[in-house]
Amino acid sequence: MLKFKSLKKTTRTAVTSYGIILVAFAIMFPLQQFGLLSNAMAGQLVPICTYIVMAISLNLTVGVLGELSLGHAGFMSVGAFCGAITSSALQEVIPAAPLRLLVAIIIGGIFAGIAGLLVGIPVLRLRGDYLAIVTLAFGEIIRNIINCLYVGVDKRGLHISMKDIASLGMENGRVIINGPQGAVGITRISTFASGIVLILFTLFIVLNLMNSRTGRAITAIRDNRIAAESVGISITKYKLTAFITSSVLAGMAGALYAMNFSTVAAKKFDFNTSILILVFVVLGGMGNITGSIIATTILYMVPEILREFSDYRMLIYAIVLILVMLFTNSAKAKLFRERVFDFVLRRKKNEEEEGVKND
Amino acid sequence: MTKMVPVPSRGIIPERDVDKRPILETHHLGIDFGGLTAVDDISLTIGRTEISGLIGPNGAGKTTVFNMLTNVYQPTRGTILLDGKPTAGKTTAQVNRMGIARTFQNIRLFSNMSVLDNVKVGLHNEIKENLFASVTHAFGYVKAERKARERALELLDFFSMADMADAEAGSLPYGAQRRLEIVRALATNPGIILLDEPAAGMNPSETAELMENIRRIRDTFGIAVLLIEHDMSLVMNLCEGICVLDHGKVIAKGSPDEIKQNPAVIEAYLGKKKEAE
Ligand SMILES: Nc1ncnc2c1ncn2[C@@H]1O[C@H](COP(=O)(O)OP(=O)(O)OP(=O)(O)O)[C@@H](O)[C@H]1O
Ligand SMILES: [Mg+2]
Numbered sequence A: 001m002l003k004f005k006s007l008k009k010t011t012r013t014a015v016t017s018y019g020i021i022l023v024a025f026a027i028m029f030p031l032q033q034f035g036l037l038s039n040a041m042a043g044q045l046v047p048i049c050t051y052i053v054m055a056i057s058l059n060l061t062v063g064v065l066g067e068l069s070l071g072h073a074g075f076m077s078v079g080a081f082c083g084a085i086t087s088s089a090l091q092e093v094i095p096a097a098p099l100r101l102l103v104a105i106i107i108g109g110i111f112a113g114i115a116g117l118l119v120g121i122p123v124l125r126l127r128g129d130y131l132a133i134v135t136l137a138f139g140e141i142i143r144n145i146i147n148c149l150y151v152g153v154d155k156r157g158l159h160i161s162m163k164d165i166a167s168l169g170m171e172n173g174r175v176i177i178n179g180p181q182g183a184v185g186i187t188r189i190s191t192f193a194s195g196i197v198l199i200l201f202t203l204f205i206v207l208n209l210m211n212s213r214t215g216r217a218i219t220a221i222r223d224n225r226i227a228a229e230s231v232g233i234s235i236t237k238y239k240l241t242a243f244i245t246s247s248v249l250a251g252m253a254g255a256l257y258a259m260n261f262s263t264v265a266a267k268k269f270d271f272n273t274s275i276l277i278l279v280f281v282v283l284g285g286m287g288n289i290t291g292s293i294i295a296t297t298i299l300y301m302v303p304e305i306l307r308e309f310s311d312y313r314m315l316i317y318a319i320v321l322i323l324v325m326l327f328t329n330s331a332k333a334k335l336f337r338e339r340v341f342d343f344v345l346r347r348k349k350n351e352e353e354e355g356v357k358n359d
Numbered sequence B: 001m002t003k004m005v006p007v008p009s010r011g012i013i014p015e016r017d018v019d020k021r022p023i024l025e026t027h028h029l030g031i032d033f034g035g036l037t038a039v040d041d042i043s044l045t046i047g048r049t050e051i052s053g054l055i056g057p058n059g060a061g062k063t064t065v066f067n068m069l070t071n072v073y074q075p076t077r078g079t080i081l082l083d084g085k086p087t088a089g090k091t092t093a094q095v096n097r098m099g100i101a102r103t104f105q106n107i108r109l110f111s112n113m114s115v116l117d118n119v120k121v122g123l124h125n126e127i128k129e130n131l132f133a134s135v136t137h138a139f140g141y142v143k144a145e146r147k148a149r150e151r152a153l154e155l156l157d158f159f160s161m162a163d164m165a166d167a168e169a170g171s172l173p174y175g176a177q178r179r180l181e182i183v184r185a186l187a188t189n190p191g192i193i194l195l196d197e198p199a200a201g202m203n204p205s206e207t208a209e210l211m212e213n214i215r216r217i218r219d220t221f222g223i224a225v226l227l228i229e230h231d232m233s234l235v236m237n238l239c240e241g242i243c244v245l246d247h248g249k250v251i252a253k254g255s256p257d258e259i260k261q262n263p264a265v266i267e268a269y270l271g272k273k274k275e276a277e
Helices: A009-033 A039-064 A071-088 A095-123 A130-147 A193-208 A215-225 A225-230 A235-258 A273-283 A289-329 A330-358 B012-016 B062-069 B090-099 B117-121 B132-134 B143-158 B174-187 B204-221 B234-237 B258-262 B263-276
Strands: A149-155 A157-161 A172-177 B024-033 B036-046 B051-056 B077-082 B100-102 B193-198 B224-228 B240-244 B249-254
Touching: A009 A039, A009 A289, A009 B077, A039 A071, A039 A193, A039 A289, A039 B036, A039 B224, A039 B249, A071 A095, A071 A130, A071 A149, A071 A172, A071 A235, A071 A273, A095 A130, A095 A193, A130 A273, A172 B234, A193 A215, A193 A235, A193 A289, A215 A225, A215 B117, A215 B132, A215 B143, A225 A235, A225 B090, A235 B024, A273 A289, A273 B077, A289 B036, B012 B224, B024 B062, B024 B090, B036 B062, B036 B077, B036 B234, B036 B240, B036 B249, B051 B062, B051 B204, B051 B234, B062 B077, B062 B193, B062 B224, B077 B263, B090 B100, B100 B174, B117 B174, B132 B143, B143 B174, B174 B193, B174 B204, B204 B224, B204 B234, B234 B258, B258 B263
Parallel strands: B051 B224, B051 B240, B100 B193, B193 B224
Antiparallel strands: A149 A157, A149 A172, B024 B036, B024 B077, B240 B249
């Protein structure tokens, strides 16, 4: 008999994670297409996808590598604004929206990755929890820079200024980033399907990485740095690998997020957002990718659903937080989940066997 | 560097003399901690397939010597030559790649990983796959993974641990954890392996098995072993050369018989033990 528990742990994680995303897509996509979702719900689809990618990628730094990052939203904002600039600037060059979105996401990822490299190189060489404080500062600095950033495009190309729109010196140009207002006039090209594809891509990268030579080195550093060094693993190299991968994915999520709105301000990506993502990761379980997906979905949805019960909203939210924590982290809950999956798989197997008999 | 090719154990003694250059040499090695001299003036020479012992009372500085040999601590004075090359300024990881591997007095396994994965981590620089292969699980990933798995199982089997491959390392009994640390160190294909109190906490039958294993490591892999141990019968039976430390200084060096008769050693080490009994 096919037993879920008897599968290798890595296989189990992969089956569950990809499974949840594909099932969610199979249910939500038709509902969205036939307009059966409320406006509020439909509007949340891309942001949820974004935050799932954010949580999975942060889990790579916090859960798998074991380094605390308090500025994940900073990398998201680098991706968001680089993505918005790319998309606006290429509007005429690449008219096909999906292709332009793809290019914007890639550019957003690359620039966030560069930011990750610049933050990571000086910090990850040090021993101790310096990453937390430096990423915290990074998030705030990026937000302040973008707050006074003006970017426009005209026939001659991109114009950048830190003063005001007039100093861009454009002829008949279009403003892309307008200081504190953030990115304006974005064409909304992100779709639910593209969000799902980005989650699947993130899962592919992170799960593959975790189950490889590189991933073992990263986990070894977390478990016991001295022992990892003693078997010849370069600590800085693998810390950087994990951190930059995490930044690139956050940048991609940021680009997807920005392209879902017509305007995006830098203040959206503040310290609170970084902490919110960290809460998703912690409550979903350190290093537990499936947990990140579940925790993000529930914790992101609940405040939206609870809007009607405004008085009790925070109370119910707190209870849900605790329940999610119990569900994703306790041994009993893990056993329960395994049983549920066993049950589902066995039913499927039985159905298949019956199908064979009937033939 | 010594390759991990099995050397037939019979006739090993003549073969051992092929290369006379020592695998490890230290000259006047010393380290201070905040003005306090912990270890001073250690000069050792270890042959390519020699089993040597580093002994001394608690706090003598034995583990500190291991930490200097692996560049966990940067020595304040003196030089270390590994396979004839100086290790000054290298990181711990680089020194391991130069051919020195170790175990720890307080076991340091990757306790949340499986036994097999612990050994695979040890194979990190022996069986490589690049980042792209790691991320895509293609372009050589499958081949490298299979090779790593086979080699890891082979090494585990050498210590009769292949049946525990899928267990979580932290859940193993104490003796098995110590053995796993040795396997992990051997996986890095070193020229010399440092064992810090490998018999600590073991019962007599486990200790006897350990002694047999240490001999087999030397004979099969053709490498040198330097061990710290408080179990005198193990040291005297196993080691060809012994160095005795007390208060951070070498008080005697020689064969087991010479050490046993050395008055300074009896005074500092064996004598103290007698008193305590
Ligand atoms: N990082 C350090 N900072 C300060 N002092 C240290 C440090 N490491 C070791 N020492 C000192 O060096 C001396 C030798 O310690 P070491 O651990 O090498 O002894 P040992 O011979 O291994 O003893 P044992 O048999 O108990 O393991 C001790 O007095 C210890 O306090
Ligand atoms: Mg010691």
